[in-house]
Amino acid sequence: MIRVAVQDAAIDIAAELDIHDAGGHGASASFIGRVRGEGDLVELFLEHHPLLTEAGLADVAHVAADRWSLSALTVVHRVGAMAPGDTIVFVLASSAHRAEALAACEYLIDRLKTDVMLWKRERFVDGRSAWVEPREGDRKRAARWD
Amino acid sequence: MIRVAVQDAAIDIAAELDIHDAGGHGASASFIGRVRGEGDLVELFLEHHPLLTEAGLADVAHVAADRWSLSALTVVHRVGAMAPGDTIVFVLASSAHRAEALAACEYLIDRLKTDVMLWKRERFVDGRSAWVEPREGDRKRAARWD
Amino acid sequence: MALTISYFAWVRERMGIGEESIERPVGVSTVADLIAWLAARDERGGLTFSEPGRVRAAVDGRMAGPGTALGRDIALFPPVTGG
Amino acid sequence: MALTISYFAWVRERMGIGEESIERPVGVSTVADLIAWLAARDERGGLTFSEPGRVRAAVDGRMAGPGTALGRDIALFPPVTGG
Numbered sequence: 001m002i003r004v005a006v007q008d009a010a011i012d013i014a015a016e017l018d019i020h021d022a023g024g025h026g027a028s029a030s031f032i033g034r035v036r037g038e039g040d041l042v043e044l045f046l047e048h049h050p051l052l053t054e055a056g057l058a059d060v061a062h063v064a065a066d067r068w069s070l071s072a073l074t075v076v077h078r079v080g081a082m083a084p085g086d087t088i089v090f091v092l093a094s095s096a097h098r099a100e101a102l103a104a105c106e107y108l109i110d111r112l113k114t115d116v117m118l119w120k121r122e123r124f125v126d127g128r129s130a131w132v133e134p135r136e137g138d139r140k141r142a143a144r145w146d
Numbered sequence: 147m148i149r150v151a152v153q154d155a156a157i158d159i160a161a162e163l164d165i166h167d168a169g170g171h172g173a174s175a176s177f178i179g180r181v182r183g184e185g186d187l188v189e190l191f192l193e194h195h196p197l198l199t200e201a202g203l204a205d206v207a208h209v210a211a212d213r214w215s216l217s218a219l220t221v222v223h224r225v226g227a228m229a230p231g232d233t234i235v236f237v238l239a240s241s242a243h244r245a246e247a248l249a250a251c252e253y254l255i256d257r258l259k260t261d262v263m264l265w266k267r268e269r270f271v272d273g274r275s276a277w278v279e280p281r282e283g284d285r286k287r288a289a290r291w292d
Numbered sequence: 293m294a295l296t297i298s299y300f301a302w303v304r305e306r307m308g309i310g311e312e313s314i315e316r317p318v319g320v321s322t323v324a325d326l327i328a329w330l331a332a333r334d335e336r337g338g339l340t341f342s343e344p345g346r347v348r349a350a351v352d353g354r355m356a357g358p359g360t361a362l363g364r365d366i367a368l369f370p371p372v373t374g375g
Numbered sequence: 376m377a378l379t380i381s382y383f384a385w386v387r388e389r390m391g392i393g394e395e396s397i398e399r400p401v402g403v404s405t406v407a408d409l410i411a412w413l414a415a416r417d418e419r420g421g422l423t424f425s426e427p428g429r430v431r432a433a434v435d436g437r438m439a440g441p442g443t444a445l446g447r448d449i450a451l452f453p454p455v456t457g458g
Contacts, residue, residue, distance in 0.1 A: 033172065034171060102248075112375035265457075
């Protein structure tokens with residue numbers, strides 16, 4: 001089971017976990033990314049491509065499913081306007097074996113940062129607003145999997 | 147914040163996640179281990195040491211907190227009798243940085259397998275019962291961190 | 293032949309529009325050709341594409357390089373920053 | 376001096392008890408000494424500790440090796456299988 005979603009609504013992590021829990025998989029590894037509130041950030045806006053963002057997520061998910069032995073995989077990415085503390089992204093990989101679940105989860109979050117069409121803009125308390133520049137560290141982490 | 151628990155009661159993952167969610171950490175990595183239902187297993191019994199098991203979990207948690215930059219860390223291990231699909235162990239590591247959260251989570255689950263005083267006994271549908279032997283793969287995975 | 297160009301993030305903001313349709317100009321056959329043509333078309337294009345290396349592209353829904361041949365749809369955008 | 380010995384998992388099952396208190400025997404000063412003494416004490420001990428290498432120990436709440444000096448409390452158990 002591969003589930004991929006791009007949504008404006010808040011991510012319901014408990015509901016996503018319930019689906020994997022019902023599967024009785026031996027191991028589930030998850031990652032939650034949240035909006036950080038440093039530097040007087042008041043809003044994070046995430047722009048996406050109406051067609052290509054979800055397709056890109058699905059591509060990354062299918063590569064992970066081919067590479068590791070997974071019994072279920074969920075990737076949910078929120079888009080639009082978010083406040084500090086809000087969940088931006090949730091990745092959940094389940095497998096009979098913990099090493100597979102852990103590696104797939106890490107792969108997915110690394111690849112999301114560099115391979116999926118999403119752009120972050122930060123707005124600060126003083127009114128400043130800026131697009132987030134890609135980080136070299138993210139590119140290097142993603143390239144570890146090539 | 148380090149939270150360690152050894153309990154007979156079912157693990158309430160949503161409640162544990164809520165605590166980290168309230169902290170607004172940039173990244174949370176988690177691992178859920180469940181009882182697998184293969185080979186006609188009907189019950190998994192997990193024996194523990196009344197004092198040393200929780201102390202051992204706390205030791206592993208503090209080593210992780212020293213090694214990685216974490217803002218919150220939760221380790222909950224269930225003991226006693228469990229059925230297939232039940233959650234045995236839950237690890238949740240939060241940090242401002244995803245690489246730290248992911249590495250700490252993986253470290254904790256690897257170390258739990260070899261360093262904490264817990265013993266699994268499996269009971270099968272035909273009445274057979276056997277203590278689980280340590281696996282060489284677990285020892286090797288744990289030793290990667292030395 | 294008609295070409296639909298969509299812009300995202302700061303590329304969209306600098307161009308002042310999210311999408312436009314043009315007739316493909318003569319001699320414009322690759323992503324790099326199109327970016328050079330947009331940069332030469334007007335001042336907005338010149339400012340947006342002053343550093344072509346900062347811009348990424350997708351052609352007909354697939355990530356594309358500067359040498360990729362154009363199709364019906366092309367998206368132009370900065371390097372992604374999701375996750 | 377009194378010594379409290381606790382047993383876990385299959386070591387407990389084979390010994391037939393979870394815990395016992397004994398006076399420390401003369402000449403028994405390390406974990407390995409105690410295991411050898413228990414193996415020689417009776418048939419149960421002989422069967423339980425026929426392969427001393429399969430048994431692990433904790434002394435006064437700390438993981439211990441065969442050469443570790445005894446304290447007040449010693450736990451004997453198989454290699455762990457948690458997680």
